[in-house]
Amino acid sequence: MSARANKDVKVLQGNEACAIGAIAAGVNFFAGYPITPSSEVAEFMARHLPLIGGRFIQMEDEIASIAAIIGASIAGSRSMTATSGPGFSLMQENLGLACLAEIPCVIINVQRAGPSTGLPTQPAQADVMQTRWGTHGDHAIIALAPSTVLECIELTVTSVSLSEKYRTPVVLLLDEVIGHMRESVTLPAAGSYHCDSRTVPEGDEEDYRPAACVGDEVATLARFGGPHRFHVTGLTHDPHGFPTMVPHEVDAKIHWIVEKIESRADQLAMNEEFMVEDCEVLLFSYGSTARVAKASVRQLRDQGIKAGLLRVKTIWPLSGKRLKELAPQLKTIVVPEMNMGQLVLEVERIVAGVAPVRHLGRVDGRLFTPDQITEFVRGEVSA
Amino acid sequence: MSKAIETARTYLKPHKKLPTVWCGGCGLGVIMSSLLRVISKLEIPKNDIATVSGIGCTGRMPTYVDSNTLHTTHGRALAFATGVKLASPKLHVIAAMGDGDALAIGGNHFIHACRRNIDITAIVANNCIYGMTGGQYSPTTPHGKRGTTAPYGNVEHEFDASALAAGAGASFVARTSVYHVRELDKLLEAAIKHRGFSVVEVMSNCYTSYGRLNKYKSPVDMFRWMKENSVTLKQAETMSPEELEGKFTRGVFVENYMPEFIQVYDALAEQLTTDSAAAVSQLRETIKRYEQLGDRLKTRVG
Numbered sequence: 311m312s313a314r315a316n317k318d319v320k321v322l323q324g325n326e327a328c329a330i331g332a333i334a335a336g337v338n339f340f341a342g343y344p345i346t347p348s349s350e351v352a353e354f355m356a357r358h359l360p361l362i363g364g365r366f367i368q369m370e371d372e373i374a375s376i377a378a379i380i381g382a383s384i385a386g387s388r389s390m391t392a393t394s395g396p397g398f399s400l401m402q403e404n405l406g407l408a409c410l411a412e413i414p415c416v417i418i419n420v421q422r423a424g425p426s427t428g429l430p431t432q433p434a435q436a437d438v439m440q441t442r443w444g445t446h447g448d449h450a451i452i453a454l455a456p457s458t459v460l461e462c463i464e465l466t467v468t469s470v471s472l473s474e475k476y477r478t479p480v481v482l483l484l485d486e487v488i489g490h491m492r493e494s495v496t497l498p499a500a501g502s503y504h505c506d507s508r509t510v511p512e513g514d515e516e517d518y519r520p521a522a523c524v525g526d527e528v529a530t531l532a533r534f535g536g537p538h539r540f541h542v543t544g545l546t547h548d549p550h551g552f553p554t555m556v557p558h559e560v561d562a563k564i565h566w567i568v569e570k571i572e573s574r575a576d577q578l579a580m581n582e583e584f585m586v587e588d589c590e591v592l593l594f595s596y597g598s599t600a601r602v603a604k605a606s607v608r609q610l611r612d613q614g615i616k617a618g619l620l621r622v623k624t625i626w627p628l629s630g631k632r633l634k635e636l637a638p639q640l641k642t643i644v645v646p647e648m649n650m651g652q653l654v655l656e657v658e659r660i661v662a663g664v665a666p667v668r669h670l671g672r673v674d675g676r677l678f679t680p681d682q683i684t685e686f687v688r689g690e691v692s693a
Numbered sequence: 694m695s696k697a698i699e700t701a702r703t704y705l706k707p708h709k710k711l712p713t714v715w716c717g718g719c720g721l722g723v724i725m726s727s728l729l730r731v732i733s734k735l736e737i738p739k740n741d742i743a744t745v746s747g748i749g750c751t752g753r754m755p756t757y758v759d760s761n762t763l764h765t766t767h768g769r770a771l772a773f774a775t776g777v778k779l780a781s782p783k784l785h786v787i788a789a790m791g792d793g794d795a796l797a798i799g800g801n802h803f804i805h806a807c808r809r810n811i812d813i814t815a816i817v818a819n820n821c822i823y824g825m826t827g828g829q830y831s832p833t834t835p836h837g838k839r840g841t842t843a844p845y846g847n848v849e850h851e852f853d854a855s856a857l858a859a860g861a862g863a864s865f866v867a868r869t870s871v872y873h874v875r876e877l878d879k880l881l882e883a884a885i886k887h888r889g890f891s892v893v894e895v896m897s898n899c900y901t902s903y904g905r906l907n908k909y910k911s912p913v914d915m916f917r918w919m920k921e922n923s924v925t926l927k928q929a930e931t932m933s934p935e936e937l938e939g940k941f942t943r944g945v946f947v948e949n950y951m952p953e954f955i956q957v958y959d960a961l962a963e964q965l966t967t968d969s970a971a972a973v974s975q976l977r978e979t980i981k982r983y984e985q986l987g988d989r990l991k992t993r994v995g
Contacts, residue, residue, distance in 0.1 A: 539762075
């Protein structure tokens with residue numbers, strides 16, 4: 311059968327692919343607010359959710375959107391929203407509530423350039439640190455970054471799965487190019503994507519501890535309307551979920567929400583490696599930039615420079631394992647990012663001087679070109 | 694055991710320490726006990742109630758009410774409540790908010806919740822001040838009255854919360870005060886029974902943060918003010934604007950039977966599942982393929 315006739319081959323946009331991934335993962339509630347370049351996700355969900363027994367709502371702003379998905383998740387839904395920089399800024403306070411109260415939900419952030427209104431239709435990777443540190447107070451977050459349209463489907467499913475498994479918000483970081491780019495995608499067979507579900511309490515209501523933080527086991531999550539009544543609060547709370555100011559309970563809670571994620575950095579790490587075995591120059595990259603970096607690796611190899619690419623799909627928590635293993639063999643690590651230097655700070659911290667780390671930033675709203683990265687690497691190598 | 698004690702034992706969380714965080718003389722306890730009486734009278738199972746709040750003194754109400762309870766961020770109770778209700782429509786969703794919470798930081802959510810007509814009961818405890826933070830002026834602090842951030846009298850003019858709700862399209866709007874307890878019971882009952890978005894504005898008193906700054910001698914003095922300065926809608930009909938100056942009206946301002954959001958949405962969804970138009974059946978087929986990419990069974994919302 312020719313590809314044209316094959317119904318499973320589709321030309322999809324990254325944003326649509328995220329919505330498809332959400333459907334595959336069983337997302338049945340979406341609340342959002344229009345914003346370029348993410349609106350297609352909301353449009354897709356508005357069109358499709360009523361057909362499968364789900365519900366869509368357009369809220370009055372992004373603050374309300376994330377509030378609604380957290381509320382829906384507490385009532386048992388798998389819920390998601392999508393936005394871009396300005397909207398993501400507005401979501402920060404409630405993102406913190408989801409972190410502290412351990413409510414699963416997924417936020418797709420299709421990054422655009424510039425602070426403030428910036429360049430709504432141009433790509434950037436400038437929300438990496440906002441994703442990690444944007445909400446106030448100590449917390450941790452999971453953030454993933456796809457590089458292809460197919461990966462938008464896969465990593466949306468993974469985002470839902472991880473949010474359910476670890477009772478945490480998960481941020482999927484696209485950029486405008488990944489969100490709007492169309493690629494040919496062959497849909498995998500039915501049942502290809504695994505998605506975890508939160509565990510629900512089974513015992514007596516009196517024994518239920520919705521906010522237990524014992525060992526490394528994530529507490530079960532009941533649902534409003536189910537057999538267990540429970541309390542959810544953005545105040546620091548005890549294992550019952552009620553506000554506490556008792557120092558050891560507060561300390562345990564904060565350690566728990568940070569460590570349940572940070573301690574699993576290696577386990578959560580998803581990387582793609584390209585020609586790293588013998589490489590002396592490592593390009594460390596993610597998102598659409600990694601596609602360009604890969605082309606640059608080929609160019610550099612043609613020119614006799616032993617380059618390789620380490621592409622991270624899991625941005626937060628960022629595992630240092632592979633970087634530390636590779637560092638001793640490297641003459642330099644180059645981190646191209648569409649920002650003024652964000653994830654490079656983590657790379658520097660992890661590598662800790664074992665190899666020099668160089669940042670190549672681009673903030674003019676345009677993608678890197680392979681030539682630009684290649685030229686920069688050549689300059690570093692010959693220096 | 695008296696009825697009041699029985700209600701309290703049944704509908705207050707058993708392991709929460711009392712007294713509440715609220716100061717002596719505060720009206721919030723009156724509102725909460727009225728809510729408990731109504732829930733008890735309507736015999737709503739506790740598991741079928743979700744009490745949602747934002748931040749502030751009123752925000753603490755869910756901590757005590759024995760139901761599913763959600764204490765959210767400042768101003769956002771209705772946005773969270775919207776998600777809860779859409780995910781689980783069988784729940785009676787009650788949002789308890791103060792005036793600052795509902796009308797200042799949460800003002801945008803408030804008007805849009807009124808407009809959408811989702812079946813949520815919104816209680817606005819209006820004590821004309823930010824109590825928890827110590828008495829700063831709020832959107833309902835009357836012009837000229839004092840707050841810690843209006844030390845020489847409020848320069849701004851206040852909102853009429855009920856008029857705002859009516860203007861924004863709420864299908865049930867009523868107002869009373871914590872002095873008029875029987876009326877409060879009646880109005881809360883009507884609001885909870887109403888299918889659609891309902892707002893009950895309850896004029897309340899904060900002696901600690903508002904009363905003392907504005908020369909009230911005691912909480913009782915404030916209750917007296919409510920008694921003497923409120924009129925029923927019926928009484929108001931025969932009064933001139935001059936006579937009504939400085940007084941608030943009580944009663945049901947709006948009671949419209951409008952299609953509720955979820956009813957309308959679900960009816961549309963139902964139509965789509967049987968729509969024989971080629972475009973729709975094509976859409977159904979594609980979505981099925983997408984759903985099946987995952988290994989989990991189809992989930993439906995409540």
